[in-house]
Amino acid sequence: MAVYILRRLAQVLPMLLLVTFVVFALLHAAPYDVVDTITTPQMSEETKAAMRERYGLDQPIVVQYGLWLGNVLQGDFGYSLASRHPIAEELAARIPNTILLVAPAYVAALLLAIVLGLIAGSRRGTLVDKTIDSLSGVGIATPSFWFALLVIYLFGYQLRWFPIIGMHSVGKQGDPVDFLLHFVMPFLVLVVAFFPELARYVRSATISQFSQDYVLVQRGFGASRRQVLTRHVGRNVMLPIITQLGLALPILVTGAIVTESIFGWPGIGPYFLTATRSLDYPVVLAVLLLSAVLVIVGNLIADILYVVVDPRIRIGAGS
């Protein structure tokens, strides 16, 4: 097991190098650079050239990448080219805000998905199942952007129940009631964005479990559908859910970019979007690095948990 983990971790570095270099190269393939996004027609050629020199943009791609990599390996994520702010500081301020929004939403979505998925899967073919299934279908097809605007229109404008901008009102930082009011709408949008896929997943897992022999045996013993669901099927369905949890790790950072932008929630989303649009490559690479690490680590955790939870699976059995 330990060897397996170490082997997997050893694959992390080359993957990260590849991901960051490809993204870096793509950013530089764009016909313009970050200096073009902050200059005005009033600035002379000398001024623009001086800026490029200061940001190191006049050097060959490989050199720029090498410099960036060198800094990162020493723990220095560098500065945003557009704002000159240390990236690590910005990330440290914004990631908690994103997690604060995404984590509860994902957990709620998961619970909702498990409940609905189990209900639908166990009552396959009935009206309840069809309703839940089509609800999930609609949920998957609905763009979260559009749903967010709908929520704002209904709850923010028509009903005036909740404020629509940001994470807290000006001057009310730390006020829990104020925070909750700002929290409800983006939370709702995210739950609706996350749960349909999970619900479908649980539903199909449930259906496949129900066709197993042990269910028939339990029914034979006189167990009610509820008991079968919670004591037996439920547990077996949890297995693939756990792998989903591992794969969902990167969502904590990049799962709410659009939603955060619409509500002005001060998380990673708007920061990353602005940087992408202005080709601010240190920011883009830093966030991507973080996301890639989480994806890889998440996969690893999922694989390990799967082995731990299911006694039937042993590492190396399939390889």
Added chain:
Amino acid sequence: MHSEEDSKQMKTKRRVIAPIALALAATIGLAACAQGDAEPETTGGEATGQLTYAIASDPSSLNPINVADRWGLTVTNIVYSPLARVEGDGTVVNELAESIEPAEDGLSVTVTLKDGLKWSDGEPLTADDVVFTYTNKAVRENGNADLLYVGDQPITAEATDERTVVFHLPSVSAAALSNIATETYIIPEHVYGDVTDFSVPELDPLAVGSGPYTLTEYERGQYLTFEANENYYGEAPKIPELTLRIVSNADTVKTALQTGEADASFATPDQIGELEGAGLNVYPYAEGRVAYLGLNAAKITDPKVRQAIFFALDRDEINTGAFLSDDYYENAYTILPPSNTFATEDVEKYEQDTDASAALLEEAGASDLSFTLAYAGADPAQTTEATLIQQQLKDAGITVELAGIEPAAVFEEIQKGADSQYDAFLGGYIMGQDPDAYSLLYRTGASANYFSYSNPATDALFDQGAVELDPDARKAIYADLQAQIAEDAVVFPLADNLKILAVNPRIGGVEDAKLVPIYTFENFGLLTEQ
């Protein structure tokens, strides 16, 4: 067998889930109730002493030495003061200055400061601060020195006593007065005297100025808060607290205006109907902008072909399509916006004339003409303009291929001149009051000459206009200049599209606060609550 335990487990699950759900619902419900009347309404209500202005993005710089972006300049104008302002009609309004006297020979300007000026921290504002500011601004590496240069030499400043500053110009320049006053906000030497590098976007402390407000808090990506500056030399702000809320999504801003969460923000013509319906006041005003169709003269080299293209266009149709109503734009016929005092209509306007267009094409021997037009794909106004241009030219037998891309990409690519993949592009600029500033776009080899345009006659006129001190003579020179550039047909000016500010009716004093280009309000402190 298992039934009792099972049902207990079941009950436990229900026992756990149900109360949690109930508690959550209760909290939300209670909070919403408690929130109830704290929500600002769009009409009526008592004065809160607070104004919220929604802006689209973070300021790129809060350092007055190099600030050049709209929101950075807006904030700078709230917290700092310039020596003077040049209004839209050319008049000079004194701010920190008591008097400004250009010398007879045009080689120096003497500025006397008002008496008793103080910084927000109580220290006196003196000529040394002015010299400090201008000296640092003139340093090229700091990133915004170009306006303070006449040719290759910088304008220098010298304090002759506590309240007097003399600016020395390296050579005669008619634009110098405007350039000295424009966009230069004075910073305190006693606070920033030890700063070694002024090229940074933020100073430490963030902002100590002499403007109507002081900056109290800046949460990146969220908001900036201001409160009235008690040491302000002018009228004390009527609304003591100001918040600039950063909201990037246009739909969110619109809803915020409707619910009253934001008191003011810019709006687009298509939103006017809804906003007015919600009771908001709408103020369209000219920013002195010129939206235009530009041609790459290095690729479309024959002036007859360029003129033919222009004659095939219908300016009014394009403008009405892009800006919805002539309430929201003014037709532009020259390189200068129509509101500019030097603008003239005595030029070739290229009123639509398909016969002239066809005749010119034939003369030039160009048949089946086709070219590519690049524009900002995400901008709805430009998209409409591009589509209409394509259609109008098609009717004249010219094929246009459209390329909707990132705005920065348009300019980067078009500047490649003959090697560019684009033959034409859409753009817009705000260059200010003084026509000499427009030389950055139209002079041979100038830094913003996207058109690859070169005409020695035009360059000569720019040179003449830059040093002519007699106002009437100057006006005549620039009239000739506009006519010349119009004849060369590298730029088809479309309109000065008006900027539209939507304001909650509880806020008044908009005329006093004065809507101006770039800064939104000349003085936020003159807005009132009613």
